[in-house]
Amino acid sequence: MAKVLLLQGNQACAEGAIAAGVTFFAGYPITPSTEIAEIMAKRLPEVGGKFIQMEDEIAGIGAIVGASLTGKKVLTATSGPGFSLKQEFIGYATIAEVPIVIANVQRVGPSTGQPTAPAQGDMMQARWGTHGDHPVIALTPASVPECFTLTIKAYELSEKYRMPVLLMLDEIIGHMREKIEIPEYDTIEKPVRKGPRVGPSEFKAYEPDSDGVPPMADFGTGYRYHVTGLVHDETGFPNGSPAATEKLLKRLHEKVERDIDNITMYEEYKLDDAEIAIVTYGGTARSAYAAIDMAREEGIKVGMFRLISVWPFPEKEIAQLAQKVKVIVVPELNYGQMVGEVKKAAEGKVPVKPMSKYDSEPISPKELLAFVKNL
């Protein structure tokens, strides 16, 4: 029987992790993500899992990387200042191909900023926060039910491609409570990690299958291999030759790029006959639904393309949208971040207007309506 509950986005994220089979959380509580840690601390012992409050943010992500190597599904949660500190290990987990999920509940930054106020200012940090060339998968929920389903999805993608997946919440979604129907967890398919098909003596830890993803052996099961942040070959040992370097970086990118249509998720809202398209995500999408309904009552043809997966960016879909509409508006709670990606994808076919707000308040439907009317 499904349960009907009033939950916060943060609670739904934690429950989604439990439903996906997470048995390890390590982190360092930070507003406005603290409830995720709090709930995992309560829930994990109930399902035979472990929770550790670490000494800092870096240790939090370090511990989940280690736990994932033993076969556990893992979670850490943070906000801006902690997300900055975690970047080093996000790169490490990317090159060492360790599946981890990081929830970042965005608040006003930079630095300590405004701990209890919403922002969407970490979107580009999610893309390029860790150094070097790397693929990224990042998802943005716009409702409490979606916090639950996208968290489960994050594990599916993280296990499938063996890489970090970022759940980019914002304070609006993380802290609001709304209705959610939660199914029995044993009815939810738990993402499965692809294991080795040969014995320990023949196993090469980083030899990919045709999908570009190497099977992963759990530490402690007799398979011994080297895990490193250095460029390595299929044995896992460092190999700094130009050929090995290019091969690894190409494979890390291509395992994601070749499957982009299966990763890309978006919602179209009243977009069929729209002349104005609002491209937005997360908490700001909630303002857009309301503003669009108000505009439609006045006969203004406006609709929304809601990004659900923000990285990899759905360039193809935005390029198609740019052929269909007369103008694109990108409201977001930052000085202008995803708008740059939209412009890039639109390639000058249509004007792309930023609607940036960075005063610690959400964009109200009336503000967005006024912006659309003044175009």
Added chain:
Amino acid sequence: MIEMRLSGSGGQGLILAGIILAEAALLDGKMAIQSQSYGPEARGGASKSEVIISEKAIHYPKVTNPNLVLAMTQEAVDKYSKDLPADGILMIDTTFVKKVPDHLKNVYHLPITEKVTAELGKALFANIVALGAIVATTKAVSVESITTAILHRVPKGTEDINKRALELGIALAAK
């Protein structure tokens, strides 16, 4: 759609009151969203908890056209009743609120904290008294659902006293 803002000082239990109100709405078979804003302090500081109840899906989670503002401190009245229309309901706890804006016509002056301290011995239940007054005034949720929602949330052993607090609030608003 009914939009309500419960405001006061951190520690007065208004976030919990908002959650209970939204849960009661779900029990009534309606849609509800609760959100809050507060400062970094654990106690003190202006705090607000907002609840929207509707028969239909609710998109924007914040209150933009309040039908009711509950203010349990003077700072809360000053800060959070500005967008209340003239015919909107302002409900104040006269224990802490002395001045109300002139333009408001529909003001409930309720001695919430004073009364609950006198009758139940503790100011702690002021949020539940306020809920009783809100439900009696707005009929936003049924008395049955608010009772169930309160009993679901309060600590064991405090059910009776919370029920009495709710009844006290309903009676206060009826005066």
